[in-house]
Amino acid sequence: MNWKIYQLLRFVLIVYTVQSSPLLAQSEIPFAPNSVYDLKVPTPKSILGFELGSRPVRHSDVLKFFQVLANHSNRIQLRTHGYSHEGKELIYAIVTKPENLEKFNELQAQRTRLSDPRFITQAEANSIAEKIPALAWMAYTVHGDELSGTDASLLLAYHLTASHDSLTLQLLSELIICIEPIENPDGRDRFVNMVYQWEGQVPNWDTQSLNHTGTWPRGRHNHYLFDLNRDWLVAVNPETQARIRAIQELKPQLIIDAHEMGSDKTYFFNPPDEPINHAVGDLTRKWWKIFGSEQAKSFDAYGWSYFTRDTYDEWYPAYGSSYPLYFGAVGILYEQGSTQGSVVKRSDGTIHTFRESVHHQFVSSISNLKTAANNRKSLLLDFYTLRKQGGVSGRKDDPLVFYLIPDTTSTRFQRFMELLKLHQIEVRSAEKEFNFDAYDYWSGKKGSRRFPKGTRIIPLDQPMGRLAKVMMEFDPRMTTSFLTEERKSLEKKSDSKIYDVTGWSVPIAYGLETYWSSQKPAISTQPASLVEEKQRRVISPENPPFNSSYGYLIRYNDERSIRALSTLFEKGFKVRTSEKPFSIGGSFYGSGTLLIRKHENAPELLSSLKNIAEANGIEIIPTSTALVESGSDLGGDAFPILLLPRIAILTGPGIDPTSFAPLWHLLDVRFKQRVTLLSTTDFNRFDLARYNVLLLPSGNLSLALNGSGQKKLKEWTENGGTVIAMEASASYLADSSVGFTRTALRSQVSKRLSEYEKAILNEESTVTVDSLSLWSGKIELSSQKQSNKGDELPPDFENRAKLFMPRGTIMAVQVHSEHWLGFGADRKVGATIFTSDILVAKPPVEVAARFENAENLRLSGLLWPEARQAWARTAYLTRESKGKGQVILFAGEPAFRAYYHATEQLLLNAIYLGPGLGTRFNLGW
Numbered sequence: 001m002n003w004k005i006y007q008l009l010r011f012v013l014i015v016y017t018v019q020s021s022p023l024l025a026q027s028e029i030p031f032a033p034n035s036v037y038d039l040k041v042p043t044p045k046s047i048l049g050f051e052l053g054s055r056p057v058r059h060s061d062v063l064k065f066f067q068v069l070a071n072h073s074n075r076i077q078l079r080t081h082g083y084s085h086e087g088k089e090l091i092y093a094i095v096t097k098p099e100n101l102e103k104f105n106e107l108q109a110q111r112t113r114l115s116d117p118r119f120i121t122q123a124e125a126n127s128i129a130e131k132i133p134a135l136a137w138m139a140y141t142v143h144g145d146e147l148s149g150t151d152a153s154l155l156l157a158y159h160l161t162a163s164h165d166s167l168t169l170q171l172l173s174e175l176i177i178c179i180e181p182i183e184n185p186d187g188r189d190r191f192v193n194m195v196y197q198w199e200g201q202v203p204n205w206d207t208q209s210l211n212h213t214g215t216w217p218r219g220r221h222n223h224y225l226f227d228l229n230r231d232w233l234v235a236v237n238p239e240t241q242a243r244i245r246a247i248q249e250l251k252p253q254l255i256i257d258a259h260e261m262g263s264d265k266t267y268f269f270n271p272p273d274e275p276i277n278h279a280v281g282d283l284t285r286k287w288w289k290i291f292g293s294e295q296a297k298s299f300d301a302y303g304w305s306y307f308t309r310d311t312y313d314e315w316y317p318a319y320g321s322s323y324p325l326y327f328g329a330v331g332i333l334y335e336q337g338s339t340q341g342s343v344v345k346r347s348d349g350t351i352h353t354f355r356e357s358v359h360h361q362f363v364s365s366i367s368n369l370k371t372a373a374n375n376r377k378s379l380l381l382d383f384y385t386l387r388k389q390g391g392v393s394g395r396k397d398d399p400l401v402f403y404l405i406p407d408t409t410s411t412r413f414q415r416f417m418e419l420l421k422l423h424q425i426e427v428r429s430a431e432k433e434f435n436f437d438a439y440d441y442w443s444g445k446k447g448s449r450r451f452p453k454g455t456r457i458i459p460l461d462q463p464m465g466r467l468a469k470v471m472m473e474f475d476p477r478m479t480t481s482f483l484t485e486e487r488k489s490l491e492k493k494s495d496s497k498i499y500d501v502t503g504w505s506v507p508i509a510y511g512l513e514t515y516w517s518s519q520k521p522a523i524s525t526q527p528a529s530l531v532e533e534k535q536r537r538v539i540s541p542e543n544p545p546f547n548s549s550y551g552y553l554i555r556y557n558d559e560r561s562i563r564a565l566s567t568l569f570e571k572g573f574k575v576r577t578s579e580k581p582f583s584i585g586g587s588f589y590g591s592g593t594l595l596i597r598k599h600e601n602a603p604e605l606l607s608s609l610k611n612i613a614e615a616n617g618i619e620i621i622p623t624s625t626a627l628v629e630s631g632s633d634l635g636g637d638a639f640p641i642l643l644l645p646r647i648a649i650l651t652g653p654g655i656d657p658t659s660f661a662p663l664w665h666l667l668d669v670r671f672k673q674r675v676t677l678l679s680t681t682d683f684n685r686f687d688l689a690r691y692n693v694l695l696l697p698s699g700n701l702s703l704a705l706n707g708s709g710q711k712k713l714k715e716w717t718e719n720g721g722t723v724i725a726m727e728a729s730a731s732y733l734a735d736s737s738v739g740f741t742r743t744a745l746r747s748q749v750s751k752r753l754s755e756y757e758k759a760i761l762n763e764e765s766t767v768t769v770d771s772l773s774l775w776s777g778k779i780e781l782s783s784q785k786q787s788n789k790g791d792e793l794p795p796d797f798e799n800r801a802k803l804f805m806p807r808g809t810i811m812a813v814q815v816h817s818e819h820w821l822g823f824g825a826d827r828k829v830g831a832t833i834f835t836s837d838i839l840v841a842k843p844p845v846e847v848a849a850r851f852e853n854a855e856n857l858r859l860s861g862l863l864w865p866e867a868r869q870a871w872a873r874t875a876y877l878t879r880e881s882k883g884k885g886q887v888i889l890f891a892g893e894p895a896f897r898a899y900y901h902a903t904e905q906l907l908l909n910a911i912y913l914g915p916g917l918g919t920r921f922n923l924g925w
Contacts, residue, residue, distance in 0.1 A: 029302070031362055032159055041072050041162035044154060052155050053355030056147045056192050056341035059088055059185040065154050066093050066181070073161040074098045075172060082242020085223035088185040090242050092137075095160045095179060097172040100133055107132050107176070108250070114380060115251045115328070116463050117388035129380035133173070136372050137252040137329075138365055139180040139243075142229045142320055144187020144219035146260035147195075147341045148354065149334070152361030153181040153258075159366075167370060174373035178250060183320070184222050184239060191219025195341045205345040207263050212340040216653040224665045225657035226898070229259075233318040233471055233506060234899040235422055236665070247327070248424050253379040254372045255331050257320035258361055260338040264346050266305035267360055268335035269295050270321075272314040273497075275482045279391065279470050280314060280325050283382050287330040291371050298367035304360065315478070316500040317470040326467035328386040330379065332368060336360050390465025397518050402472045403438060403449075404456035405513040409617075411559045412510045412901045417456070417528065419506070423471075425464045428525035430455040438515035441474040441508055441859055442812070442828060449515060456528055459520065471506045472514065475860045478502070483862075490803055501808020501834065503861025508810055508830040511902025548598060548622030551634065552609055553584075556592030556824045559670075559901075560616045562908050565594060566671050567612050569644045574600045576639040577913065579820065582631025584623060592823030592913070595639050642916035645673075648691040652679035655699035659726060662898035663695055667911075680704035688716040692915045698727035698893055710738065718883025722914040724907070730889035731837035741887045742845050743878045746838035746870065747798040759842035760850075760873055801870035805836035809861035812852035813876045813903070820917045821848035821879060821888070821909050828852075829902040830859045831876055833892045839875040849877035849906060851891075877906055879918060886918040 031052075037043070044052040047068050048061055057065070070078050075095055082090040100107060110132045113120055120128075138156065140149030157179050160168060171177065182188055191214055198211035206212070222228055222237060231240040247255070261268065271288040292308055299306050312333060317326060324331030338344075339354045346352060372379060392400065406429075407413045420427055433453045439446050460469050470476070478486075482497075489495050507514035554561055556577070568575050576595040581588065598605065613620045623634070632638035647667065651660050667673040678686055678694075683704040688694070694716070705713060717723050725733050733740040736748050749756070794800075810830045815822040829849070841847050851857060854872035863871075878889045888910045894903040 029359065031155055031359055032163065032165075032366075035159065035163040035165045035168070037158075037162040038073075038164060041158070042068055044158050052151055052158075053353075053358040056195060056354065057151055057154065058192050059182060059189050062150065062154065062181050062185075063089060063091065066091060066157060069093075069157055069161050074101070075161045076157070077101055077104075079246075081246040082238055084184075084186045084239055085237070086186045088189075090180075090182075090185070090239060092178050092180040092246065093157055094176060095157065095172070096133065096176045097169075100172075100176055104176075111135065111251050114384050115387055117384055118463075125381060125384045129377045129384070132380070133176050134254065134372055134376045134379045135176045135178065135250055135252040136254040136256070136369055137178045137180065137247060137250070138256045138258075138369075139183055139320055140258040140361075141181075141188055142183035142257065143227075143259060144184045144189070144221070145191040145214065145340070146220070146258075146336075146338060147188070147192070148260060148336050148339070148357035148361050149258035150182050150188065151354075151358045152365060153179050155358060155362045156365050157181070159362075167366075171366075171369050171373050174376045175369060177369060178246075178252065180243070183243065184219075184228050186223040187219040187221055189219075190217075192341065194219070199342065203343050205343045205351060207340075207344050211342060212263075212344065214340075216655075217657045221657050221661065224669070225661040226665070227658050227661075229257075229319050230316075230500070230658075230897055231318065232320060232323040233504065234897065235419060236898040241422065244323075244422055247323075248422075251328075251383075252324070253329050253383045254368065255321070255324035255329050256334065256365060256368060257331065258334040258365075259336070260357070261335040263338050263340075263344045263352070264348075265335070265337045266307060267299070267337065267364075268307055268310070268312055268333070269364060270332045271309050272312050272333065273309050274485070275313050275315040275478045275498075277315050277317055277322075277325075277470060278476060279317070279393070279466055281386070281389070283386060284325055284330065287379075287382070288332075290375065291330065291332055291368055294371045295364055295367045298363050299360075302363070311499070313497075313499050315498075315502070316504065317467075318504065323467075326464075326470055328383045328463070328466075334361060334364055386466070387463040390462050391460030391467075391469030392465065399469060399473055399516040400460055400518050401516065401520055402458040402460075402468070402507075403436075403451055403515040403517070404458070404507070405452065406454040406456055408454075409558065412512060415901070416506070416510050416512060420458070420468075423464060423467055425458065425468045425471075426462050427528040428457040428459070429528040430457060431524040431526060434521055434523045436517060436521045438517040439474075440513075440515050441505065441830075442856075444475070451515075457521075457525055472516075474505050474508065474514075474516070475503075478862065486862075487864075494803060496807060498807045498862070501832065501861065503808060503810040503832065503859065505810065505830075505860050506899065508859055509832070509896075509900045509902065511826050511829055511905075547606060549624040550626055551595055551597040551623055553589060553621045553623060554594040554596075554618060555589060556594055557590065558618075558824070559905070559908065560618050561594065561824070562912055563671055564612050564616045564618055564620075565642070565912055566673055567615070568594075568596065568608075569642075571608055573602070573605060573608070575642050577642055577820075577823075577917070578632075579638045579640065579917075580631055583629045584625075584627075584634070585621075586629075587621075590824070591818070592820070592909075595634055597634075640916055642913060643692065643919075645693045645911055645915050646691045647673065647693045647695065647911065648676040648678050648688075649695040650680060650683070650697065650701075650704060651677050652681055652704075654680050654701060654703040655697050656728070658897070659698035659893055662893075662895035663697055665898055666895055666904070666907075683709050684712060688712065688721065689719075692720065692919070693722045693724065693911055695911075696723065696725040696729040696733075698729055701729050701732045705732070705738075710740065714740065714882075717885040717887060720884040720919045722886050722888065722910070722919060724888045724890075724910050724914070726890045726893050727835050728837070730839065730891060731835070733887065734837075734839055734889065741878075741880055741882070741889065743839055743841045743875065743880060743887075743889050746840045746874060747802065749840060750793070750798050753793075753840070756840045756842050757873075763847065797866070797870070800866045801838070802836035804864035804866040806833040806861070806863055806867050806871065808832055808834045809863045809867075810859040811857050811863070811871065812859050813849050814852060815849045815877075815906070816847070819846065819848040819879075820913050821877060821906055823909055823913065825905040825909070826902055829906075830900075831892050831894070831903050832896045832900060833871070835892065837891075838871055839878065839889060839891045841875045841878045841880075845878050845880045847875045847878055850874070851876055881918075884920040886914065888914065888918075
């Protein structure tokens with residue numbers, strides 16, 4: 001019998017068997033029924049010691065597997081593109097026909113030419129697209145506990161290196177296929193170890209069993225517990241940075257992002273659901289339909305279930321399947337119903353195995369690669385077209401240029417410039433100052449602005465302009481049709497269709513002075529130099545002489561100042577801070593300025609200060625006098641001493657890993673600060689006297705702070721501790737049933753809102769004195785009119801405010817500059833809010849930062865009228881004395897996803913200034 005006819009009949013028989021007896025036959029289906037494999041290439045079982053799909057592989061298995069393939073096949077090359085936080089190697093494999101590998105650099109040079117349409121014509125692009133293979137980047141398991149993708153990637157690699165069927169040979173000829181088998185090796189190994197630890201000899205399909213649930217924090221997140229699938233825009237983590245560098249270098253036309261979802265679900269692939277980001281154009285939507293229809297046919301051949309256009313939207317641009325859309329490539333999301341590496345019984349009674357999941361992911365990968373190969377030239381030309389369009393929408397009054405006011409001594413500014421460079425977004429620098437009409441994010445209004453020399457200019461008519469637009473635009477807006485559906489879903493089902501945050505503007509989160517215009521200014525510019533900016537950051541100590549007879553000053557206006565403070569603490573030096581602004585030596589110093597008195601410190605102070613200045617790129621100013629020209633003298637009581645923060649972070653079951661992650665990373669990685677991680681499960685047995693700062697990330701604190709836990713925390717705080725709670729944890733402490741703080745939940749004091757509104761009026765009132773009336777004895781008392789709005793609200797208003805809560809909305813916050821929690825911070829900041837709990841406070845609670853009024857509250861993202869009214873003028877940051885200690889509450893997460901640097905400053909103040917400025921007792925250890 002002809003071999004091809006035999007294979008075809010065999011495949012038909014298998015499909016028939018599956019459809020007639022699916023539960024019996026699924027595990028018997030060959031992964032690629034019509035393939036013949038080269039016996040010179042070792043089989044997966046011979047490499048791993050077990051059949052692929054029978055159990056999940058570890059990171060070490062993956063490295064071994066790909067190395068063996070590379071040693072036995074001339075179709076594959078391996079590259080290391082980075083390392084995880086735990087030092088695990090990040091690899092990708094380049095798989096294509098040997099001739100393509102031999103001239104890889106030549107082909108890559110042509111693809112790079114195609115990627116910048118400013119320098120080649122359409123005719124040249126057509127010529128390149130005729131000749132070169134398209135490049136597909138296949139990425140698996142960014143969430144470590146979504147296991148099947150990695151195992152499918154091994155199967156894909158083996159199939160492409162060993163199979164000789166016609167389709168495989170076509171894929172190798174038409175494509176260069178880059179396989180990234182594990183995007184998150186730290187998380188995957190953590191979860192696979194749990195699966196192996198809790199598996200028994202008898203497979204357990206109950207999804208509530210430990211071998212399925214794992215233990216906190218499972219493996220979704222990386223080492224520091226970041227969700228790497230939310231990290232693409234801001235690239236906080238080394239895994240993301242490495243991946244972006246590789247993708248920017250290779251410039252793929254197709255990127256696959258393979259995930260898993262709940263066990264009861266089947267399989268999802270594109271097209272996505274609404275809302276879809278308005279920067280996603282018709283070309284992308286066309287390709288979603290093409291790839292999706294072919295993928296559907298591949299699943300229909302097996303009788304497998306799947307769905308599209310449901311649950312998973314394409315609004316937030318920071319996912320692995322989203323980043324390609326703003327790069328010029330096609331991005332496709334896979335979501336496979338999870339089995340946690342074994343077998344599950346679904347609620348409908350059907351059994352689903354890990355092997356089936358691996359098979360689904362493999363078939364999807366082959367299907368999409370086939371579609372890419374069949375459309376190779378069109379994919380390349382649309383890649384060229386999308387990069388030619390850049391971020392120019394063609395719509396009137398849409399952004400065309402962004403302007404960033406330069407501050408080369410600012411860490412935030414420098415970090416943002418480095419981020420743009422990572423994404424290969426081009427930045428220009430104005431050679432002279434200029435005037436131009438532009439919009440800002442505070443007012444949202446157009447006005448004439450004077451921009452200084454050196455203003456950074458980011459035009460959107462560049463190859464990476466589409467990404468620059470979605471990163472920087474202040475207020476992307478959802479369509480009316482989607483908002484109607486969302487409102488209907490909330491009203492009828494109390495269910496939101498929104499999957500993630502609705503606002504994310506990076507300049508707002510960074511707190512950078514940024515503007516945009518819909519026209520280009522006619523000015524001279526030059527490329528912005530990152531090297532020059534790095535050199536300008538470092539400011540040497542003033543000379544001569546650096547030595548001082550009295551002390552030294554450090555301006556408190558950047559996170560580098562706080563890093564210097566942390567080092568001074570570590571070395572045991574005594575540091576003070578100014579409670580008010582002052583002037584000395586003809587220079588102005590703001591509140592929070594650090595003072596190191598020479599007579600209070602050891603002789604080695606001078607040499608240490610020089611090292612600290614150089615290491616942190618800060619200016620340390622010597623002063624030989626304590627006498628100031630304005631403000632309080634340096635030897636007075638207005639310079640209290642700061643206390644070394646001894647920091648603990650509560651973590652473990654009940655704590656939101658994504659809230660914990662930026663706190664741990666901030667202190668451990670960026671500030672090199674020693675921190676203790678306390679588990680919620682053992683809170684009652686810990687000796688809290690060792691710490692004077694306790695951070696409570698957002699989460700459900702009821703596990704840790706049961707009756708005795710609350711008492712323990714209360715006693716520690718009253719003895720001088722500083723407790724800092726965020727979002728859900730702040731709401732827990734503010735709950736009247738807990739009774740920990742006088743800050744209240746708005747919903748619990750709705751009948752007494754007028755008391756809190758009166759407090760706001762008193763807080764904001766200006767004091768004027770009529771001296772003539774005072775000395776003459778004439779007395780006039782003006783009464784403040786109270787609005788009593790709280791008493792006039794509909795009975796169900798609080799419930800509706802919760803229903804229409806902000807969902808990742810960026811809201812404007814006013815910071816009280818005179819409060820020490822606001823030292824060094826911007827007077828206005830944008831805070832992301834994703835909660836229904838609203839905090840209100842009145843004296844003796846101090847409100848250090850408050851949300852703006854209703855009209856000016858929303859900066860970016862969706863904010864329904866009910867939420868706008870409810871959140872206006874409520875508390876974002878409160879501080880309250882409790883015995884000798886204090887309670888500090890944030891209504892949101894100030895370090896949200898580790899890129900909200902403007903609100904992060906408030907958190908750093910709470911940590912580093914709090915023990916000295918907010919407590920009355922120095923805890924000993």
